[in-house]
Amino acid sequence: MSIPTIPEASVEDPSRIYRRVLGHVPTSVAVVTAGTRSGPVGMTVGSFTSVSLEPPLVAFFVDKASTTWPRLYEASHFGVNILGQDQTALCKAFSRRSEDRFSEVDWTPSSRGVPLLNDAIVTLECTRYKIDLIGDHYQVVGRVESLELRATNPPLIFLQGTFLNLPA
Numbered sequence: 001m002s003i004p005t006i007p008e009a010s011v012e013d014p015s016r017i018y019r020r021v022l023g024h025v026p027t028s029v030a031v032v033t034a035g036t037r038s039g040p041v042g043m044t045v046g047s048f049t050s051v052s053l054e055p056p057l058v059a060f061f062v063d064k065a066s067t068t069w070p071r072l073y074e075a076s077h078f079g080v081n082i083l084g085q086d087q088t089a090l091c092k093a094f095s096r097r098s099e100d101r102f103s104e105v106d107w108t109p110s111s112r113g114v115p116l117l118n119d120a121i122v123t124l125e126c127t128r129y130k131i132d133l134i135g136d137h138y139q140v141v142g143r144v145e146s147l148e149l150r151a152t153n154p155p156l157i158f159l160q161g162t163f164l165n166l167p168a
């Protein structure tokens, strides 16, 4: 009796399965920003979440290989800018490697020096609270110092590698 073999091409890499299956879980889209000595920095994250009410804590997760993270880490404060569903361009601008991500973007520095995106639907300003390396990502927890609801149009949702339009 011969043992059946599985053709190599049909065996999906476990990390691809992980991404494909978890791609079915919708996420919000936020741009995390900070003011540094060399100017504003920011990156798109889908991992933003609220954590605690008392004290008010939020978190996001950043790839330890991120080239933006060492610059974000310089700052004691960071901003979280939740994007609306018409802001896919901002999402893309802040997920591209290198180049000046702020050059085409309307933003204003807060009184704490945190760059906040003028068109975000929600902005938060946070003080760095705790950072842990978990697997291949840093869990970055911030204490919310101020928050603002700027617009009530639907948020941008990321699902299965694309953007989802919610009814207005």
Ligand SMILES: Cc1cc2nc3c(=O)[nH]c(=O)nc-3n(C[C@H](O)[C@H](O)[C@H](O)COP(=O)(O)O)c2cc1C
Residues within 6 Å of the ligand: 029, 042, 043, 044, 045, 046, 047, 048, 060, 061, 062, 063, 065, 066, 067, 068, 069, 091, 094, 095, 096, 097, 098, 158
């Ligand atoms: C919708 C979306 C969600 C993302 N979420 C995360 C995230 O939660 N954490 C992360 O480290 N990178 C995330 N990224 C990738 C980063 O935005 C992007 O790779 C990174 O900013 C570019 O590389 P750099 O960090 O080296 O500048 C996401 C990208 C997109 C388009």
